[in-house]
Amino acid sequence: MTLKEKIIHHFEGKVVRKDLTSLVKGSNPVPVYVLEYLLGQYCAIDDEMVIQAGIEKVRNVIRENYVHRSDSEIVKNKIRSTGSYKIIDKINVSLNDRANIYEAEFANMGLTKVPISDAIVDANKKLLSGGGVWSIIEMGYSHEDGIAVRWVINDLKPIQVSNVDLEEYIQLRKEFTSDEWIDLMMHSIGLNPEYFSKRDKFIQLSRLIPHVENNYNFIELGPKGTGKSHIFSELSPHGVLVSGGDVSKARLFVNNTGNKIGLVGYWDVVALDEFEQEKGGKKTDGDLVKIMQNFMANQSFNRGKETYQATASMAFVGNTKHNVPYMLKNSHLFESIPDGYIKGAFLDRIHMYIPGWEVRILKSAVFSKEYGFIVDYLAELLRELRKSDFSPILDSKISLDGSLTSRDRVAIRKSFSGMVKLIYPHQELSESETIELLDFCIEGRKRVKDQLYIIDETFKSEPVEFKYRVLSSGQEFAPETLEKQNYFAAVEARQETEYSEEESEKLVPSFVDLKPHQFILKDNQTGISFKKLFGNYLKGATHITLQDPYIRMPYQFKNLLEFCMMLGNNKDPEAEIDFEVITWNTEEFMPDSIVFFEELQENVLDLGINLVYKFENHHDRYIVGNNGWKITLGRGLDIFEKTEGRFNVADMDQSRRKCKACELTYLNK
Structure with a gap:
């Protein structure tokens, strides 16, 4: 069965085609969960006649009953x-x-x-x-x-689902692979998974953690137009979005006049939108920050003589003022939030900081037109899952470093628990899947801690290491935030261009210093190029073989051309390289591949590259040179995300392109 068929088969009546919402919404400022509640009653099956009749019915309901x-x-x-x-x-x-x-x-x-x-x-x-x-x-x-x-x-x-069967939902999860379920969740929040890498999907889904974890503190700062507030305003009747400049102690916590409890007492998620620097000279209420800080740490707050308990999660979403390299060089990643909140004690309560700058601006093409959960149904399930803690899954597989503070551990474990609830609600995940989620969650907390070292000197006195040990193998891993990796890669690339060729040899390992190792690329990583990955390992090779079964599409031939250019620039001008390419294609498209290869052969001759090709149906992907090195390739040469737009600097400079996650292994024969 296709994913669409599996979704409808297992969740008939609980899913809806996501493009229907925009068809009936028009200019009505109606939340998505209201529209999907209605669509779910009339359009929840894959029958075009029923769907069209249902759309008309919902339009009539909106027209006749919704109050403008x-x-x-x-x-x-x-x-x-x-x-x-x-x-x-x-x-x-x-x-x-x-x-x-x-x-x-x-x-x-x-x-x-x-x-x-x-x-x-x-x-x-x-x-x-x-x-x-x-x-x-x-x-x-x-x-x-x-x-x-x-x-x-x-x-x-x-307008909300009256009851859900959580056990049925958990059992049905077992009918889907992990990738299928992640894509179903992406469709459910209205996005087409085809346009997102695995990391991008994690970032999008992590916005749901406050809905599935009690007392979870989340922040996302990034450019405008990336959908930061959408999940908090439209996807659940249990969350409320308020303007960050329109909050007060009385509204959030307790109004002493009448002793009326505030938003945190009634809502599962309270999100502060436009959480940026004060406008019009308005200053942050210091008492509000202290009460919020105490609530984020202890799930309680005091107003007057009373102490109140609540389980609301806090989410802060806002825009950044500068790009990431500027912030890393000149300030910190919290620079755009109100000064009153830029305090170590407050920021230390945040469990996850999502890199909003990695999220693409949402255009019509990325919105889903396939089936996903009716958001109100999903919201009720997430609310039920708030009652559970899935973090003990870690204890049998992972040991977090002893230097981590109690708050670091709580943050990582709560983030992990939330991601498991979203992707593995049946609690069945492999060691590699556990590590994949853990790395993402550690990065979200480390992003907070790295900024605390800059903002508050007291944190420098007790540095921690964001490391963990895998119990089954004893291997240790130390995840790093992607923006730091990308920034340092860009700095390194700039430094290399400022030196002569002789001086540059001192900045990168020479051939004799190279060692066998494994290199892991992350989704969205930048600062990578064919020269950086392969140049030193192919120095001196006069015969090179590339086996990659997927050199078929025009962009893949462009990758191959860029690889040839790297080889040409990597050798002495007078030297020649015999370059053999082994690939495959379907019979239908084989003639096109031959035409592309013949054109490529002619164009790279001037580079001193003698390219030959042959078609053999092998699955392994590798590069091997007669200088003794072999590099296994997780994705072949197809390591870069497709660039967007007609005028994109990444088209001209590989180091500015976003990568796809993959592994490369360097072996010395």
């Missing part, structure tokens, strides 16, 4: 005329203690102080949170004389 602010008076007239009418609106409830009644406020209808029964409020406590709850509300109107309020709330149903 501009049409509020028309809707009021319908309610008054008919006596009872269903509407879709966001509703918020507060207690009028003088009258001893609950009163509702409607976001789009513009109604305030509408009485609502205790029974409805008791059944839907989140109405009291201050964040508002989208609901289907049956409104009535009274024509009786002498009454203070004519509007009546007859019934209310929050």
Whole structure:
């Protein structure tokens, strides 16, 4: 079965085609989970006639029942005329203690102080949170004389799935491979996985960790237009997004007047959007930072004489002011957040810092048009999983370095637990899959700690090593943040260009210093080129063989041309190299490959490269030279991500291209 067929077969009625949302949304400012709740009732199967009928039904519901602010008076007239009418609106409830009644406020209808029964409020406590709850509300109107309020709330149903079967979900996960499940999750958050590397997928899915882990503290800073706030505003009815410049102690925690609990008491996730430097001279409330800092560490906060407990996760999303190399050279990666929060004690509470600068600006092509979970269904499952801790999976496989502080360990373990819940909810993952997730989670915490060493001198007195040991093999690993690797690679490349050829030999290993080793490339890593990977190991070779079964597409032939250019620049001008290429293609496209090879042969002759090719169906990928070195290639020469746009500097400079994850092994025969 294809992935689409497996999704529909196992989760019929719980998935929806993701492009339908945009078809019915139009210009309506309706959250995705509201639309998918409706689409899930009418369009949850793969039958085009049913889908088209369902789309029309949902459009009618939105047209007839969703309240636009501009049409509020028309809707009021319908309610008054008919006596009872269903509407879709966001509703918020507060207690009028003088009258001893609950009163509702409607976001789009513009109604305030509408009485609502205790029974409805008791059944839907989140109405009291201050964040508002989208609901289907049956409104009535009274024509009786002498009454203070004519509007009546007859019934209310929050727009959310009433119940889910977590055990069924966990069992069905076993029907999918890890890659299939990751792609299903990507479709579920509205993105086409074909446009994302494995690391990119991890970054996107990590935005869900606050929804699946209690008291998780998350931050993402990056360029505009990358969808940082989308998951917190649209994908779950259990999360609330508020402007970072519009928060207060009373709104977030407790209003001492009336002792009303704030957002953290009602929502699973409280996200602060546009969490950047203060505008208009407004200063951060120091008391707010202290209360938030205590809550992030202890899951409790004090207001007045009371101590309150809550499980809300905190997410901070905002834009960066400078590019990453500038920040690494001149400041730190937290430079754009308000000064009042740039304090070691506060930042040390953050469990994961996601590199928002790695996230591509979202264009229409990257949005999913395939089936994914109805987001409200997924939101309820993630909420159920908050009750569990999956971090003990680490204990039987990994030993974290003893220098790590308690906060470092908690951060890494909570991040790991969250990623396992998202990708391996059945808790079945191999050692390599465990290490893959752990490396990502350690990097997310190390990114925080590296900045703390810059921001707060006290952290330098107790340096830690972000290392771990694999219990089965005893091997030690020390993950590094990708931006540091890329920055130092760029600095090294610049330094090499500033030296003469003789001086440059001192900066890189000479041929006799080369040693067998393994080299691992990360997704999105930069600063890599064919010269850097292969140049020194192929010095002096007069016969080189490349075996790569996938040299078929035009961009793959371009890679081969660039490899030939590297060989030509790597040898003495008068020398020649016999270069044999062994590859394969399907019978249908073999003639095209022959044409490409013949054109390539002619063009590289002037480089002193005598290229010959043959077609043999082998799976191994390697380079071997008659100087004694063999390099095994995880992906052949296809190590770079496709560049975007017509004018991209990465087209001209390999070191600026993003890499695909792979391994290379250097062997001396």
